Amino acid sequence: SAVISQKPSRDICQRGTSLTIQCQVDSQVTMMFWYRQQPGQSLTLIATANQGSEATYESGFVIDKFPISRPNLTFSTLTVSNMSPEDSSIYLCSQTRGGNEQFFGPGTRLTVL
Amino acid sequence: AQSVSQHNHHVILSEAASLELGCNYSYGGTVNLFWYVQYPGQHLQLLLKYFSGDPLVKGIKGFEAEFIKSKFSFNLRKPSVQWSDTAEYFCAVQNQAGTALIFGKGTTLSVSS
Numbered sequence: 001s002a003v004i005s006q007k008p009s010r011d012i013c014q015r016g017t018s019l020t021i022q023c024q025v026d027s028q029v030t031m032m033f034w035y036r037q038q039p040g041q042s043l044t045l046i047a048t049a050n051q052g053s054e055a056t057y058e059s060g061f062v063i064d065k066f067p068i069s070r071p072n073l074t075f076s077t078l079t080v081s082n083m084s085p086e087d088s089s090i091y092l093c094s095q096t097r098g099g100n101e102q103f104f105g106p107g108t109r110l111t112v113l
Numbered sequence: 114a115q116s117v118s119q120h121n122h123h124v125i126l127s128e129a130a131s132l133e134l135g136c137n138y139s140y141g142g143t144v145n146l147f148w149y150v151q152y153p154g155q156h157l158q159l160l161l162k163y164f165s166g167d168p169l170v171k172g173i174k175g176f177e178a179e180f181i182k183s184k185f186s187f188n189l190r191k192p193s194v195q196w197s198d199t200a201e202y203f204c205a206v207q208n209q210a211g212t213a214l215i216f217g218k219g220t221t222l223s224v225s226s
């Protein structure tokens with residue numbers, strides 16, 4: 001299995017501010033993924049973060065709103081910029097191990113007031 | 114675009130009842146299939162996965178799922194549920210090794226003792 005940690009585990013933020021979420025994995029991986037789970041909803045992929053290249057964003061998500069960094073093979077950050085209450089969600093990072101199996105971090109629960 | 118459909122939004126069962134949660138996907142090529150579980154207040158855990166081979170796969174905690182290619186289905190089953198199975202269950206599809214997952218909307222299972 002994989003060990004994935006996220007910081008912070010939860011936060012309450014004011015409208016218009018930004019929050020950077022950190023994700024640390026215990027072994028080197030090429031691809032990491034960022035998902036969002038809105039209240040009562042399923043997980044939606046935000047972007048794929050490859051080390052050494054720009055992140056690839058899914059439809060409906062843009063770099064200006066969700067900038068991602070991937071400085072090395074074990075770490076990534078997701079920033080939620082200029083937040084609004086609609087950004088209140090759980091944000092999860094994940095990584096793939098053994099070719100296909102995907103492991104998820106514990107998530108960051110964000111509440112925007 | 115790929116999609117995953119989970120037919121049951123909320124299932125309520127008594128302990129010892131049998132469980133079957135439906136999952137259908139739309140993708141014509143080779144897929145990897147997953148069921149994840151999210152217990153209240155906890156993060157996503159992998160229940161079971163199908164990559165190839167025997168279409169009947171067994172997972173943790175007595176769960177199993179059957180891949181029926183002709184029906185594009187991957188239904189989750191358990192012969193006798195327990196109160197501790199109360200959780201959210203997500204079906205997910207991966208169309209290429211190592212890539213992100215496409216999730217269904219999830220099914221909430223409530224088991225009464």
